[in-house]
Amino acid sequence: MRFHVLTLFPEAFEGPVRHSMLGRAIQRGLLSVQIIDIRSYTHDIHGTADDYQFGGGHGMVLKPEPIFDAVSDTLSPYPTRDRHAFPVVLLSPQGRKLDQQLVLELATAPGLVLICGHYAGVDERVRTHLATHDISIGDYVLTGGELAAMVIIDAVSRFTPGVVGAADNVQEDSITSGLLQHPLYTRPSDFHGMTVPDVLLSGHHAQIDRWRREESLRRTLENRPDLLDSADLSLTDRAFLAGLGYVGISSLLDDGFESQE
Numbered sequence: 001m002r003f004h005v006l007t008l009f010p011e012a013f014e015g016p017v018r019h020s021m022l023g024r025a026i027q028r029g030l031l032s033v034q035i036i037d038i039r040s041y042t043h044d045i046h047g048t049a050d051d052y053q054f055g056g057g058h059g060m061v062l063k064p065e066p067i068f069d070a071v072s073d074t075l076s077p078y079p080t081r082d083r084h085a086f087p088v089v090l091l092s093p094q095g096r097k098l099d100q101q102l103v104l105e106l107a108t109a110p111g112l113v114l115i116c117g118h119y120a121g122v123d124e125r126v127r128t129h130l131a132t133h134d135i136s137i138g139d140y141v142l143t144g145g146e147l148a149a150m151v152i153i154d155a156v157s158r159f160t161p162g163v164v165g166a167a168d169n170v171q172e173d174s175i176t177s178g179l180l181q182h183p184l185y186t187r188p189s190d191f192h193g194m195t196v197p198d199v200l201l202s203g204h205h206a207q208i209d210r211w212r213r214e215e216s217l218r219r220t221l222e223n224r225p226d227l228l229d230s231a232d233l234s235l236t237d238r239a240f241l242a243g244l245g246y247v248g249i250s251s252l253l254d255d256g257f258e259s260q261e
């Protein structure tokens, strides 16, 4: 997976792409992250990448020319067919909200171009005539697109083969599995009187699996009941949820399970 990031602040990426899982994946050649300074595609001695808004208004707007040139230059080494398969993503609070479904869609591409806006935003022609995707990482406004780009790089990388080791199976993660994950514990088993549930110390794998599944269902019901609508639930799962008094989804009432009331 190749990430190409257009930004006015290349130094913002120095830490994140060097450390942890991402840094190791880059060293092993599983990922590449190219940081492109938008200013290097400006044509005046001041490196002017932004300008006043037509029509007046607060805040500067990123100019279209350096961004169009930078994207064209970035994709030019790729064969035409690959170029068309490259999502060109404009980070924007106005875009489609990022979720696991979108992460999985992006992860199937050979790479991504990520355009980080700043100040008041980016000239609209970038969105209408250059970007293939307009993505928001949530309903709040960031100062710039850099953190949003890092979120996308991190989330998409987890689905690049080899980046996450088998020991940390992404399919067991919250959301990816369709539910929230069960609680996790490590040593010590007793920390200032805060103890680990006995079942986890029992060595009884079937009971541990059942406890984890039930805690996962309980936690999902408490924190994200919306996920249960599309989760892959067995009859035992449904019976367990019904026992918790949950009658919120129609599928729960199928297969003979009645409301608790």
Ligand SMILES: C[S@@+](CC[C@H](N)C(=O)[O-])C[C@H]1O[C@@H](n2cnc3c(N)ncnc32)[C@H](O)[C@@H]1O
Residues within 6 Å of the ligand: 090, 091, 092, 093, 094, 115, 116, 117, 118, 119, 120, 121, 122, 135, 136, 137, 138, 139, 140, 141, 142, 143, 144, 145, 146, 148
């Ligand atoms: C201060 S914001 C501009 C917001 C713009 N005035 C608007 O109302 O849509 C500057 C830049 O930060 C990035 N940004 C801000 N919030 C974001 C979000 N929730 N998701 C993705 N990018 C975001 C975008 O690249 C945006 O161009």
